[in-house]
Amino acid sequence: MISHWVQSVVDFARAHTLLAYGLAFLLTGAEAFPIVGALVPGTAVIIALGALVPAGALRFWPLVAFATTGAIAGDGFSYWLGHRYKLEAANHWPLRGHPSLIERGEAFFRRYGGKAILVARFTPGVRAVVPLVAGITGMPAVRFYTLNIISAVLWAPAHVVMGVLIGASLTILGAVAGRLEALIVGFFVVLLLIIWLTPRAIGWLVRLMNHLRGPALTWARSRDSWFRRKIVSLLDPDTTEIPGLVALGGVLIGSTWLFFGVMQDLISGDPLVRADRSLLHLLLSMHVGWVTQLAAAVTEIGSGTGALAATGAALIWLGRRKAWRAMVYTVSTILGAVLFSAGLNLLLGHSKSLLLNTGQRTSILPGIHLAAFAALLGFLTIVMCRELTTRYRVLISIITITFLVALAFSRLYLGTEYLSITLESIAFGAAWATLLSIAYLARKAEVVRPVGLGCTTAIVFVVVGMVNIRVFHDTDMRRFSLQTQTQxxxxxxxxxxxxxxxxxxxxxxxxxxxxxxxxxxxxxxxxxxxxxxxxxxxxxxxxxxxxxxxxxxxxxxxxxxxxxxxxxxxxxxxxxxxxxxxxxxxxxxxxxxxxxxxxxxxxxxxxxxxxxxxxxxxxxxxxxxxxxxxxxxxxxxxxxxxxxxxxxxxxxxxxxxxxxxxxxxxxxxxxxxxxxx
Known part of the structure; x- marks a missing residue:
């Protein structure tokens, strides 16, 4: 379990304090090295090490001292390179292939002047080049090192204190819930790494694919075969968007990993299974009249009839636009999600075991609504975003995610789903929608007019949802007001x-x-x-x-x-x-x-x-x-x-x-x- 891994990290840091302090020194210094510094997680490591201070693994002031010294030394070395080699540094590794970085650093320097040394310390992206530019432009050494020391003295304690506050808060939570501290520390570290790695990994993949696309297209067009024609259709800039496919690939990997992770927990009887009932009892004990009314309404809007209505509206619109491939993929998306969820429920016996101790009258196939909505809305969102600007892509994605989160929480709150089934259903729906979207976008897609598609689907969906609320709300409220059964x-x-x-x-x-x-x-x-x-x-x-x-x-x-x-x-x-x-x-x-x-x-x-x-x-x-x-x-x-x-x-x-x-x-x-x- 991840909690055991985090605890082993704490124990290792406690037993090897000099190594942990040395790591703080090296990584904070390496962050200032041009190009390479952008790949060094110095900030994340300092916060993570600071979180170990309340646990007694590390001490506060030595950690601050090593982080401050490393930051001063790293920026100082970068300044010395620029001061010593001037513009010759741009012609050598690692700056030779990235001339724009020097231009960005010079623009940043012109904007802030001497304050750039202070501002860059807290600004990702330019910190690794501003000290070098300061040396190239001939900034006096006394002025640079004065600002360098001041910025390091401010930067290092601020990040260590942030980690200490996180660690202290988690220590209190750990006192509340036993191993919860280690679990949340692990989650925090993993989340921090994901936030830091994901944009860099996607950016690197996009640059790599754009770099390799030319030679690959030349090779694929040199001879006519079925396989090479597929390569051309996939890589041709006129028929596809490589960045979008790369992003979808990341979503596919993440959702598939979550799905199989939950499945493993369900099969092996992991604590997640026990956490299902704990969270269920907690939410049932927190029922408030108006919140229950609102949750019931969201659940009624997101019912099976709502999914069918939204699917029908989307198919009618796509049919009028003669987007036949989009229609086939839409049907495949929701049909695959429904059939897979139904088969999985029957295989694992969800329909027999779910919520029998709550007095609730469970659905025959739990999780099927969430899987269907996650798949359907996910695919339609991707189809619509293809023809929209970045601003509207973000807006549509936020609306979709917000509704899915609200629907999942409402079913958890009302006691009609377990947490594990909720995660399992949404993960599969997202993975299935992403997989079909990649296949759909791999070829030139039809024009669907996203504004009309989105408005038509949303209007029909909301109208059917309102009808469901009108017809079933009173009955559902009596059902959801049932209390836990007792012996x-x-x-x-x-x-x-x-x-x-x-x-x-x-x-x-x-x-x-x-x-x-x-x-x-x-x-x-x-x-x-x-x-x-x-x-x-x-x-x-x-x-x-x-x-x-x-x-x-x-x-x-x-x-x-x-x-x-x-x-x-x-x-x-x-x-x-x-x-x-x-x-x-x-x-x-x-x-x-x-x-x-x-x-x-x-x-x-x-x-x-x-x-x-x-x-x-x-x-x-x-x-x-x-x-x-x-x-x-x-x-x-x-x-x-x-x-x-x-x-x-x-x-x-x-x-x-x-x-x-x-x-x-x-x-x-x-x-x-x-x-x-």
Whole structure:
């Protein structure tokens, strides 16, 4: 998993600090080298290394010192090259093949004057050439190095602090959700690399293909054969757009990778499967009247009839334009998405297993609407963008993506789809639409008049959607208002083994198991709150502006420090109580959390009580980066459980088998109820 990989990076940086500092020095210096510097991810690496500071892997000031020194040395070396070789530098590698870079640097220098050294430090694209131009134009060395040092002193700490803030925020999130810190750090690093690499990779591919297209066309036209004619039709500038095909190829690779990644998780039982139910329970617990109304309306607009109506409108327009190939591809797009999604659902048994524990009445083939819409809208968007200017291409793409995101979220919010099925459906729809679009654009496409196609399709789609809302909205709102199903057992059954039916460990939002459940309580939270209050327990401090300042206070007051919220299978905690542990100024406290389970208990008098699952841990407050107070769980669960049992003398201690290398727990579980008899 990516979280394990990120954790290994943290451990490696902690064990090889000099290597990490040296990497910061080399990469920040290399960013100033002409041409090559544009390919060096120095900025991204400095932010990533800064994110390791709160984890204790690196120290702040040494990292700032190495990054600052490297930035000064790199720009200084580039200045020396320009000052030493003047215009001769443009005739040697690596500038020989890129004369426009010198012109861009000179234009930047003329615009900002001496301030260009400061501005270029924070401006990608020209930073790697401005110091060189400063040397070529004869800028005095004293002035250059003064500005060079000032800019480096501003640039390096700013980026390291950015990374530190990210790392500190993720540390708090990690305290909330266990391994969530490593997961988000990994996601952040990967996202940063994707943002940095994607435009450069596409630009490099486009330049390479444009460079190779001439020789390839000459070779293909030198002899007549079916294969060579295909090469000519693909590469001829009059029949295709190479940059567009390259961009579509990138989308195809990304969506295919996402699809097979989700499929692997579904087959192997990855935490993504467990995260499905956690996210489902969380969203169901957050239902608000007007939001549910809006989500239901979006889902009704994006129904199967909406997809059919949009397809019919597009086909009618394309038929009137005699765009026969576009019509065939449109039908193939939606038909392929529907058939594939239906077959996949039957193969994986989605229709049998989806949302059976929610009380929702699921669709026969989950995900089919999302796959069909992603494929249809994706293909039509690409067909329309071919004849539009860049501004309108961006606008149409944003509208399409926004609608797909809204439709996916509405179905997740209403509990009619799982997250994994949503990702799987959209990924396949995007991949299928992109694949067919590449095949369609490989030959000279028909003129479809995109404005008319888009308006006609949108009008018909919206009208059918409004009709769906009018006809089905009331029925759908009653269906979506159903609550999660619960099981019922008697109090005697629960005490004599029924308690083992509850899960052993808390399931975090992203499918990772965390602390063991060591407490079960039957009854109201008011009853246990009353019992514990007599033994020094209090409700957790509320989240206010004043209490949040305790996270930054030099001497934290545990009586005011809020408790970080946690989820169990997507459910928010229903009761959180705290009690100091040890001396008042020890920085430790015991935290009890209770979550409502999906089991109700029938009392001997016939009344129904709720059954709560709970954890009890000792929190120790640590200071990160000498400023941030972060509560961290200690892993010994036996001691706080005994203290809780002493506060509820009529509770019952039972033992369940459990082995863990993370939590020191002997398996004892406290069973308590407001009815002790």
């Amino acid at each position: 019922t057992m008697s109090l005697t059954q629960w005490r004599h083994g029924g308690w083992t039916h509850l899960p052993r460990r808390r399931l975090a939002l992203f499918g990772e198991f965390d602390q063991p459940f060591t407490v079960q309580w039957v009854g109201s939270t008011a009853a246990i709150r009353s019992e514990l209050h007599a033994h020094g327990w209090t409700l957790a401090p509320q989240w206010t502006f004043k209490s949040m300042l305790q996270f930054l206070a030099p001497h934290v007051n545990l009586a005011l420090l809020p408790v970080l919220p946690r989820l169990a299978s997507g459910r928010t905690d229903g009761l959180v109580m705290v009690r100091p542990s040890g001396a008042a100024r020890s920085g430790n406290r015991i935290v009890l959390r209770l979550w409502r389970s999906n089991i109700d208990i029938s009392q001997p008098d016939g009344k129904i009580s709720w059954l709560w699952d709970g954890t009890i841990v000792v929190e120790h407050v640590q200071r990160l980066f000498s400023t941030l107070n972060t509560p961290v769980d200690t892993h010994n669960l036996n001691k706080p459980l005994r203290q809780l049992a002493s506060a509820i003398p009529e509770s019952l201690i039972v033992r369940r088998s459990y082995t863990s290398t993370t939590w020191r727990w002997n398996g004892d579980t406290l069973l308590g109820s407001s009815n002790h008899h």
